[in-house]
Amino acid sequence: MRYELYYQPSIQGRGEFVRLALEDAGADYVDVARDPAFGRPGIVKILEDPTVEHPSFAPPFLKAGKLMIGQTANILQFLGPRLGLVPKDQASRLWVHQLQLTITDWVAEVGATHHPIANALYYEEQKEEAKKRSAFFTSQRIPKFMGYYEKILTQNGNARPYLLGRKICYTDLSLFQMVEGLRYAFPRAMAKVEPSCPRVVALHDKVMSRPRIKKYLASPRRLAFNENGIFRHYPELDEA
Amino acid sequence: MRYELYYQPSIQGRGEFVRLALEDAGADYVDVARDPAFGRPGIVKILEDPTVEHPSFAPPFLKAGKLMIGQTANILQFLGPRLGLVPKDQASRLWVHQLQLTITDWVAEVGATHHPIANALYYEEQKEEAKKRSAFFTSQRIPKFMGYYEKILTQNGNARPYLLGRKICYTDLSLFQMVEGLRYAFPRAMAKVEPSCPRVVALHDKVMSRPRIKKYLASPRRLAFNENGIFRHYPELDEA
Secondary structure, eight states: OOOOEEOSSSSSHHHHHHHHHHTTTTOHHHEEEGGGGOTHHHHHHHHOOOOOOOOOSSSSSEEEETEESSSSSHHHHHHHHHTTSSSSHHHHHHHHHHHHHHHHHHHHHHHHOOOSSTSSOOHHHHHHHHHHHHIIIIIIHHHHHHHHHHHHHHHOOOOOTTTTBSOOOHHHHHHHHHHHHHHOOOHHHHHHHHGGGGGHHHHHHHHHSSSHHHHHHHTTTSSSOOOTSSOOOOGGSSSO | OOOOEEESSSOOOTHHHHHHHHHHHHHEEGGGGGTTTTTTHHHHHHHOTTOSSSSOSSSOOOTTTEEOOOOOOOHHHHHHHHHHHHHHOOOOHHHHHHHHHHHHHHHHHHHHHHHHHHHHOOOGGHHHHHHHHHHIIIIIHHHOOOHHHHHHHHHOOOOOTTBBBBBHHHHHHHHHHHHHHHHHHHHHHHHGGGGGGGHHHHHHHHHHHHHHHHHHHHSTSOOOOOOOOOOOOGGGGGGO
């Protein structure tokens, strides 16, 4: 099946978590807004089309045959078994989805570091509040989230380097993306935290060295981080 | 099966979305932290127990036989088919879960109105920022979220008053809770928005009149809203 991913064309954003799963699996997909045959208007059209049966509140959303699925974690839980990125038993699927939803919470907190007052305002209009919020995020929340995943990997033990154990799942790919994004946005804070989370760092490295991911990261399909996305590098928000 | 719900004992919070589903279905469950036989230490103990196989980042979490499930929306998607609160076909389950995850996002934004800088600080320490954030939340975000669900109900038409159509699903119960909570926290803002969202209001009323929900709301099991929860009434944050 050819999947259609609908997301903004110029940022990694939440769409990137879906892209990583599709890329790692070598799935056939079109990134609609970046495809010359469709383009960005395609998303706006669908978001405003009153005949769409299951409209999304916001991108990303995925078209898979007749299904139209929104919410990043929901898309991943749908794709997971199809792409071989989660086992089919219920217990594994629920657990991986839980771990993914905690990533969702984490991503929202990242976004709030540069937009603590409103997404409708520019960063420059909420810079002072952003500094305050980021100070708590880098000193308390990054260690807490990183520590949570480190704890799970520690419980798994050395022979089971992924969140589920021996086999990779889609949330491993998302955790890789969190580390990448946080290193870009808060390099000094991450340099402090990473030594206490060696298993998360090792997982990041394992994901990055997977052949399809490696190829993807080197391709033009992987957008660079920038200051319009979720992970933004504003040096004044990082730790001293 | 007797479900065990683990959540804070003195607030509705995120646990309430799970309670409403269990109550509406007349399920057998114990609200562990509020049960004299267990108590609040039971939660902390589990959160810190290194032998728990699937530890949650935060409450609520649910014990169902051997399964331990965290993240509110994940718990609801697990309970849904068991409690008759979602059809068993995949398309319905994905759609209802998507609608629930948008409620999750909305709840996080509610929490940020009184804690825009950090959950680790008291409200009084971030009151000025909270006023700024709430002004955007009440004027832009409440109408946007309410309008999204109103649009879906409008598409369904008069004969299909629930989000899925003729039959209630767990996200209808959560949408009821959003209206209740927002009325408590921002009565003036809601009074302005509600006239343009008659179908959401009608759904709220339908849920509230369901026999088991009615009984639950009148029981001591339903905690009152208060200023330790997600929905807090600080008059200075409401619209003028």
